[in-house]
Amino acid sequence: MTINKLSLINFKNHSEVSFDFSPQINCFVGNNGVGKTNILDALHYLSVGKSFLGNSDLNNIKSGEDFFTIESEIQNEEKEDIIKILHPRESKKIIKKNDKTYDRLADHIGYLPSVMISPYDSNLISDSGESRRKFLDAMISQTDSVYLFDLIQYQKTIQQRNALLKNFAKNRYFDKDSLEIYDDPISNFGTRIFEKRKEFVEKLNPIVQHYYDIISGGKEKVSVVYESHLSDNTFQELLSNSIDKDRVLTYTSKGIHKDDLIFEMNGNLIKKIGSQGQQKSFLVSLKLAQINRIKELTGKSPILLLDDIFDKLDDTRVSQLIELVNKENFGQIFITDTHKERTENVVRRIHEESKIFEIS
Incomplete structure (x- = not known):
């Protein structure tokens, strides 16, 4: 399974942003504090319906706004599914698949499996x-x-x-x-x-x-x-x-x-x-x-979310890790980093389709 598109409205520090992803490697680069990890957190929401940082849903609504939405187009074998998460400040969170609301969050768990590797590990x-x-x-x-x-x-x-x-x-x-x-x-x-x-x-x-x-x-x-x-x-x-x-x-x-x-x-x-x-x-x-x-x-091949992976491993180890994941067909990869050139060098070594998004 792959995430083709993602759009965020009023999610954490992002007022409105959208992405068209590579089916293989996607990198978010920018200075600390610009919201790179928040994008990974939105992807984590799509998988399990909550933040990996342990924040309550209300804390993820952008300051001064009344709601947040996370919407994505997901390639699921032969068809495309639309997953939408809506959380108004005054009512409960809603998760929809192709415009049909889940009765329970538990019914969604397992649809889009994910694994996060972050400094919090x-x-x-x-x-x-x-x-x-x-x-x-x-x-x-x-x-x-x-x-x-x-x-x-x-x-x-x-x-x-x-x-x-x-x-x-x-x-x-x-x-x-x-x-x-x-x-x-x-x-x-x-x-x-x-x-x-x-x-x-x-x-x-x-x-x-x-x-x-x-x-x-x-x-x-x-x-x-x-x-x-x-x-x-x-x-x-x-x-x-x-x-x-x-x-x-x-x-x-x-x-x-x-x-x-x-x-x-x-x-x-x-x-x-x-x-x-x-x-x-x-x-x-x-x-x-x-x-x-x-x-x-x-x-299913889980999406792999690599948050600030260079904090954990040196450049060579990161290259080895991504090559290993690609070789074993583990699935779509999302990476955050503060240095665009470093990320480009790592991706270039792997010779796979990739996209780099500069976040500011």
């Missing part, structure tokens, strides 16, 4: 487990609509159980039978999520190692370890054994909402022993493995 190593869980869920959700449904239902049920625990504490009473109503749905949804996460990570690992070997040229063994309470207990056992603790904490302390991904190099935490260069190579390898898995599972 380092947060995956340094942040808490929540950011890594979100990353894992986003990967799988783009390939499996049933997983996304189970995840949404699990989260809703956990919220309901937590609300009941808080209500017990507030009113100083406890009804175990009422709480156990949630055990079966939490266990059913959670166990399915656990099994799919486990399988996904197992199949991801050798691919991460493969790309790490190519990018780094090093001899380190890297791995992604999936850590979960369910590795040693059934969900029913977890809920039963932690009920007294949950009463005190007033939330559900055990479950797949506490899962984590552990990034290792030679059996040690990569954030402790990995150099800055090794960590960058690992993160890029992880994202390339993500592209590989999405393509394998869906048959």
Whole structure:
């Protein structure tokens, strides 16, 4: 799948702008602060319906305006689809495909898969487990609509159980039978999520190692370890054994909402022993493995969004990365950079069709 055209109105700092894209490589060049990353964020919106920067939708409406729109023409095999995202300041966000509004955002996820590589990826190593869980869920959700449904239902049920625990504490009473109503749905949804996460990570690992070997040229063994309470207990056992603790904490302390991904190099935490260069190579390898898995599972080539990639890798490594992506037919590429000449040199080495857009 490729994005043929994109138009933005009142999106972040862009009042009105439009682009006709190359099916292969597209580069946005300009000084810092001119809105290059915002264009990538608009493309990310087309894929998953939200900002990759974590901004609320309202914060993406240009200051002083009442709405934003993102509209695109997408080549989908033999036909062209029009995807439009509209967010008025006073009402909820609307996503349309060929003028038909989606009932739920979840129905759109997976239509246009994407992978983002940005300077913020380092947060995956340094942040808490929540950011890594979100990353894992986003990967799988783009390939499996049933997983996304189970995840949404699990989260809703956990919220309901937590609300009941808080209500017990507030009113100083406890009804175990009422709480156990949630055990079966939490266990059913959670166990399915656990099994799919486990399988996904197992199949991801050798691919991460493969790309790490190519990018780094090093001899380190890297791995992604999936850590979960369910590795040693059934969900029913977890809920039963932690009920007294949950009463005190007033939330559900055990479950797949506490899962984590552990990034290792030679059996040690990569954030402790990995150099800055090794960590960058690992993160890029992880994202390339993500592209590989999405393509394998869906048959679709995700769009690749490379934000300020020269901050992560030197010019030669960037050339190697883009050549690798092209060679494996990973899909359409979008790049931001502050130096036009550097970008032109990299693109020239690859000998693929490309367009460079100067943003000011």
